Amino acid sequence: MTVRLAPTSAGGRQTSDVAIEPTPEVAGRGSIDVSGVGYRYPGAAAERQVIDDLSFSVRPGEFVCVVGPSGCGKTTLLKLLSGLVPAESGGIHVDGVPVQGPPSNLGFVFQDHARALLPWRNAVRNVEFGLEAAGVARKDRRELARQALRRVQLPDVENLYPAQMSGGMQQRLQIARALAATPSILLMDEPFAALDALTRFALEDALLEVWRELGLTVVFVTHDLDEAVYLADRVVVLRRGPARVVRELQVELDRPRDQGRTRAEPEFVALRYELFETIRAL
Ligand SMILES: Nc1ncnc2c1ncn2[C@@H]1O[C@H](COP(=O)(O)OP(=O)(O)OP(=O)(O)O)[C@@H](O)[C@H]1O
Ligand SMILES: [Mg+2]
Numbered sequence: 571m572t573v574r575l576a577p578t579s580a581g582g583r584q585t586s587d588v589a590i591e592p593t594p595e596v597a598g599r600g601s602i603d604v605s606g607v608g609y610r611y612p613g614a615a616a617e618r619q620v621i622d623d624l625s626f627s628v629r630p631g632e633f634v635c636v637v638g639p640s641g642c643g644k645t646t647l648l649k650l651l652s653g654l655v656p657a658e659s660g661g662i663h664v665d666g667v668p669v670q671g672p673p674s675n676l677g678f679v680f681q682d683h684a685r686a687l688l689p690w691r692n693a694v695r696n697v698e699f700g701l702e703a704a705g706v707a708r709k710d711r712r713e714l715a716r717q718a719l720r721r722v723q724l725p726d727v728e729n730l731y732p733a734q735m736s737g738g739m740q741q742r743l744q745i746a747r748a749l750a751a752t753p754s755i756l757l758m759d760e761p762f763a764a765l766d767a768l769t770r771f772a773l774e775d776a777l778l779e780v781w782r783e784l785g786l787t788v789v790f791v792t793h794d795l796d797e798a799v800y801l802a803d804r805v806v807v808l809r810r811g812p813a814r815v816v817r818e819l820q821v822e823l824d825r826p827r828d829q830g831r832t833r834a835e836p837e838f839v840a841l842r843y844e845l846f847e848t849i850r851a852l
Contacts, residue, residue, distance in 0.1 A: 587710075588710045588713050588714055589717065590714060590717045590718060590721065590749055590750065590752055590784070591784065592783075592784050592785040599630055599665055599675065599754040600628075600630040600631060600665070600675070600754035600755045600785075600786065600787030601627070601628065601629060601630045601663075601664070601665055601666070601787070602627060602628040602651060602662070602663070602664055602755065602787065602789065603627045603628075603661075603662070603663040603664075603666075604624060604625055604626050604627065604647075604650075604651070604660070604661075604662050605625050605660050605661050605662075605663075606623050606624070606625055606659065606660035606661070607621060607623070607624045607625070607650060607657045607659065607660035607661070607662060608621055608622045608623060608624070608657065608658050608659035608660055608812075609621040609643075609646060609650060609655070609657055609658050610658060611646075618812075619812040620643045620646050620812055620813060621643045621646060621647065621650070621812055621813045621814075622812035622813070622814060623660070623814060624647070624660070624808075624813055624814050624815060625660075625815065626806055626815050626818070628787055628789060629787070630754075630785075630787055631785050631786070631787055632787055632788075632803050632804065633778075633781055633787075633788045633790065633801055633802050633803045633804075634788065634789050634790070634802060634803065634804050634805075634806055635790045635791075635792055635797070635798035635799075635801055635802035635804075635805045635806070636789060636790070636791045636792075636805075636806045636808060637791075637792060637793070637795060637798050637805060637806070637807055637808070637845065637849065638807060638808030638809065638810065638813065638849070638852075639808075639809070639810050639849065639852060640793070641810060642808050642809065642810030642811070642813050643808065643810065643812070643813030644759070644791040644808060644813075645759055645791065646813070647791075647808070647813065648678070648757045648759050648789065648791060650662060650669075651664075651669070651676075651757055651789065652669075652672055652673075652676055652678050652757055653669045653670065653671045653672040653673060653676075654672065656670070657669075664676065664755065665754075673755075674704075675752075675753050675754045675755060676753050676754075676755045676756075676757065677748030677749065677751055677753035677755070677756045677757070678748065678756075678757050678758075678759075679741075679744050679745055679748050679756060679757070679758040679759070679761045680744070680759055680761070681759050681760040681761060681763055681764065682764075683732075683737065683740040683741045683743070683744050683764075684732070684740070686744050687732040687740060687743060687744060687747075688732075689731065689732050689733060690731075691731075692728065692729050692730060692731050693719065693724070693727045693728055693729070693730050693731075693732075693735070693743055694712065694715045694716065694719065694728040694729070695715075696732065696743060696747055697714075697715035697718050697719060697743065697746050697747045697750045698711045698712065698714075698715045698750070699747065700747060700750065700751045701714060701715070701750055701751065704751065714750045714752070715746070715750050716728070717750075718746040718747070718749040718750035719743075719746050721746065721749055721780055721783075721784075722742040722743075722745050722746045722749070722776055722780065723742065723776055724739060724742045724743060724746060727739065727743075736769075737764060737765055737769070738765055738769035738772065738773060741761055741762065741765065741773060742773065742776065744761070745761070745776075745777065745780070749780065749784075753786070754785075754786060754787060755786065755787045755788075755789070756781075756786050756787070756788045756789075756790075757789050758777075758788065758789070758790045758791065759791045760791055760792055760793060761773075761790075762774065762792075762797070763792070763793060763794070770797070771829045774797065774800060774801060774829075775829065777801070778801065778825075778826070778827065782825070782826070788801075790802070795842050795845045795846055795849070796833065796842055798845065799821055799823075799838055799841045799842050799845065800827060800829070800832060800833065800838075802821045803820070803821055804818055804819065804820055804821060805818070805819045805821060805841075805845060806818050807819070807845070807848050807849065809852045810852070816848070816852065817848050819841060819844060819845060819848075821841060822837070823835060823837055823838060823841075
């Protein structure tokens, strides 16, 4: 996916020359390869190894959920994938290129929307924030931001400030901000954990819709095993001390998924049980 320089139209009228949409020349982008990665936080007590010899890969367009005990290193893994911290050993490649800083085609959505959003900027200006840093022209910024807000079903909130929005709306806003930068990969760190069940279901479905339409690769960390099975093509289970992949479960439930029907399917129940037993045995 990229900023396309072809005209787009709405209601028959040409509106802009930029669009958030998958484009043929980047179809197939978004692969991640993690090979023998190790990490410890510098200066941390006893310099404990948080991640050791961790390997897995993600195919372009795949939706991978990562689960594991609290403190096992899931957030640290996302920081490594996003280039925010450098791996101490092993290698991380995005689209075959070693990660040496934040890759430009990668978006990050944090759990804590209250801290991730800028309270002094309204919704559309929050979405524009990353585009300003990337040097996108003002007119294109506004158009990309509006498209991103529509993608997450937040079309009428442009002038609202984060404090005037519900938790679910703020989290949609954070996803819109990531989408506006036209990433091919989204890294998400327990993005829906603080939301009530119904809001979470709605956001899960909104995310699946955006993922499908844009052909994104998603790495989604969650504590919620039901959420992992509902969303994922594959669930990667980490153990702690130090973090390593102990299990990968393929999820072959039909898509599009449905919150009621899918969760009642015997395969769903069996996978969730298997996942639960795997984590309990760690
Ligand atoms: N900035 C830091 N400095 C030192 N140690 C850290 C730092 N951040 C995390 N750690 C340690 O690294 C380990 C892994 O932390 P991380 O936040 O990656 O776990 P997690 O799996 O995301 O946990 P949770 O499920 O609770 O979010 C923990 O033992 C934590 O104490
Ligand atoms: Mg975490």
